[in-house]
Amino acid sequence: MNHSSNKPLSRRNWLGQVTTASLGTGLLGVSSSSFSPGQIRGNDAGARVYNIRDFGAKGDGRSLDTKALQAAIDACNKDQGGMVLVPAGVFVIGTVEIKSNVTLHIASQGVLLGTADGKQYYANDAIPLHGDSTLEDGNVGLIYAVKAENITIEGNGTIDGQGAQFRSPSKDMPPPAGISGPQRPYHLLFHQCKNLTVRDIFLKDSAFHSIRVIQSAYVKMEGLHIHSRIIHNSDGFHFISSEYVHVSSCDIQTQDDACALFGSCKFVTVSDCSFSTRWSVFRFGGGVAENITVSNCVIYQTYGCPIKLRCGPGSRFENISFSNIIMKDVTGPISIGLASQSRRPQDAGKAPGVVRNISFNNIQATVVLPVPLPDAGFLSSYRPGEMHSCIVLNAMDNVYLENISFNDVKVTFPGGGTAEQAMQEVPKIAGEYFEIGTPPAYGIFARNVRGLSLQGLRLETAAPDLRPAIIFDHVEDAAVNGLSMQGQKEAASLLRFTDSVDVLLTASRVLTPVPVFLQVEGANNRNIRIDGGDLSKADKALGFSNGASEREVIFKG
Known part of the structure; x- marks a missing residue:
């Protein structure tokens, strides 16, 4: 050419x-x-x-x-x-x-x-x-x-x-x-x-x-x-x-991207590797990605989201596992996006994408503010949305992420979030992780997720952060067990649920003083249950706003 x-x-x-x-x-x-090229010569x-x-x-x-x-x-x-x-x-x-x-x-x-x-x-x-x-x-x-x-x-x-x-x-x-x-x-x-x-x-x-x-x-x-x-x-x-x-x-x-998987990649294993990059490590985009495992890896000095899945119309990501991973000095650190529509003209008319059966097990992460890579040939600039980041599970409109699980995951975030940032609306974009701007949660922002499991999750901050640790927005069928979270006395709440259904929280622990453990917002919440745990550092267990009803929350202290 x-x-x-x-x-x-x-x-x-x-x-x-x-x-x-x-x-x-x-x-x-x-x-x-004794011979010429192409001639067969003996044994x-x-x-x-x-x-x-x-x-x-x-x-x-x-x-x-x-x-x-x-x-x-x-x-x-x-x-x-x-x-x-x-x-x-x-x-x-x-x-x-x-x-x-x-x-x-x-x-x-x-x-x-x-x-x-x-x-x-x-x-x-x-x-x-x-x-x-x-x-x-x-x-x-x-x-x-x-x-x-x-x-x-x-x-x-x-x-x-x-x-x-x-x-x-x-x-x-x-x-x-x-x-x-x-x-x-x-x-x-x-x-x-x-x-x-x-x-x-x-x-x-x-x-x-x-x-x-x-x-x-x-x-x-x-x-x-x-x-x-x-x-x-x-x-x-x-x-x-x-x-x-x-x-x-x-x-x-x-x-x-240190290890990009595009198109239809199947039956893939990645193990016992170390990665560092300005951008993402595991990036998925387009096609059908299924039956993939990533295990026993170290990710360090990665300033562009180590694990990033972007699923558009006509694509499917299914049966993908990340386990036994250390993340040291990263941004992100995990971002999954699913949109019902695409910004690409060639995706017009395609069925919405599918993301399901994605698991994260035994992950230890330290999230930081991005800095230049020490051995790069030139300096990198960073967008505002890259300066504060969290785990983002982001679908929208009429599509849902399905069966996403976190088990034995500990993440320390840099902190620094403000009360104003805690109230920001997240735009309906499933593009790059930074395109949503500063997320309103410091730990996990989950929107349009059906079948979410959080087991043995610990979220901390290195500096004060006035955003909630976790936000559920239109989350259905969620089981949260053994959740330990650090919050701030000046923050509005430690958790915030909006229009979420069939959510069970068991054995939760509040690590630092907070005014409210769970703030429930919206008129479409149903069957939220809180069973056991140590909420003694919260001034109040529950708060309600924007039409939320106390009848939809069952609390057993």
């Missing part, structure tokens, strides 16, 4: 420039005189090593080694597969295609360095664009594969995308590499691949997303270190409509 006046080479022209280098003596002692077919230096690669950090690397991959693929070896050295490359049955092994002191010459990258038209605009994604990879099987990229070496070369010094100037927007290369780009493994590599400074996987199956990402904070929209993992995906033992530091 051509996205600029500096037209990238087409794949056909590019591969036409690749010359087949002579094969020297490889690691297995096979010389070029080691499919298991040979192809050292890219034997194909003419210099590895001096200056010479362009794209042709040599591509020639080694082509020879390996034609010979029923094997290992392409990147030995010690710095090998400068442009776009390279990895093919079926090839293992690309980068030695510990080996570096694949993406060239700063934008003309050395090309798009693959077989890879579709995704998103609302071509400014949001592209189809250019430093290393890419299309409809390939049995691919592995491994080793303790490095793939360096030189992302700073693709960032414009100012709006009026092109970046040093000469290409920007969707023409920038991802570290790794895979489309409709099967049996894909990437492990142990250090992926550094991508010009775009680090790993983008589209419509692929049986994918493993293991032991990776991704550090990419040199350009604004540098995602870590970006999975689109992929199935049987497993991410484990990875350490990710990015500027944008």
Whole structure:
């Protein structure tokens, strides 16, 4: 594709420039005189090593080694597969295609360095664009594969995308590499691949997303270190409509979404990883996301909502579990949005989205005011809605979030909320978490939720906060047990329920003095029950306003 006046080479022209280098003596002692590429030679077919230096690669950090690397991959693929070896050295490359049955092994002191010459990258038209605009994604990879099987990229070496070369010094100037927007290369780009493994590599400074996987199956990402904070929209993992995906033992530091799941992603596990980013860690958007677990992860220095689900018309998010997660110094920290209508024209006429069976178990979180990431290549600005945040469960109109549960969750919030903020109306927006402005609760704001379970929840603030700990707005069928909350004497109430039905609170604990435990508002509340607990630090158990009736609350002290 051509996205600029500096037209990238087409794949056909590019591969036409690749010359087949002579094969020297490889690691297995096979010389070029004994075979030619594509010829089957004895019992080691499919298991040979192809050292890219034997194909003419210099590895001096200056010479362009794209042709040599591509020639080694082509020879390996034609010979029923094997290992392409990147030995010690710095090998400068442009776009390279990895093919079926090839293992690309980068030695510990080996570096694949993406060239700063934008003309050395090309798009693959077989890879579709995704998103609302071509400014949001592209189809250019430093290393890419299309409809390939049995691919592995491994080793303790490095793939360096030189992302700073693709960032414009100012709006009026092109970046040093000469290409920007969707023409920038991802570290790794895979489309409709099967049996894909990437492990142990250090992926550094991508010009775009680090790993983008589209419509692929049986994918493993293991032991990776991704550090990419040199350009604004540098995602870590970006999975689109992929199935049987497993991410484990990875350490990710990015500027944008650390692990995005878009389209229809199913049968996904993420475990034993650490994440830090300016934006979100787990971001869900569009399609059908189901049967997904995230467990045993550490999230730190994340200033854009660690867990963010945005469900619009025609989409469904179901059977998703987050468990055993530490969040240290984050904003957000959890935001789920469901809208009956979309701001996107292409969603017109679609049925409302569905969000159900989402669980959060054993989560410890410290929420803070956002600050610049210490190792980013530039400073980040923050919107007013990002300065104070809470757990947001937000549906609206005639749609409801269904069966959302929190079990054994402790969150400390920064505090600082005012009495004026406590009375703010939340706009009917299911967009980014900050678009609702400062939420009127410091802990949990839940609107249009049916089937809500809060078990063993503890909410505290590091500084005084005059907002309620929890607000229920049109919540139905809620069971709240073992709730411990910190409030303020100057606040109006600790809890506020508006037009909520069939709510049971048992074994609640008020940790600090408050004037009212529960303020009930509106004429449409029904069957609210309070059973047991320690409310001794509340001056009053109940308050009523805006047409709320005492008959709808059953209190057993």
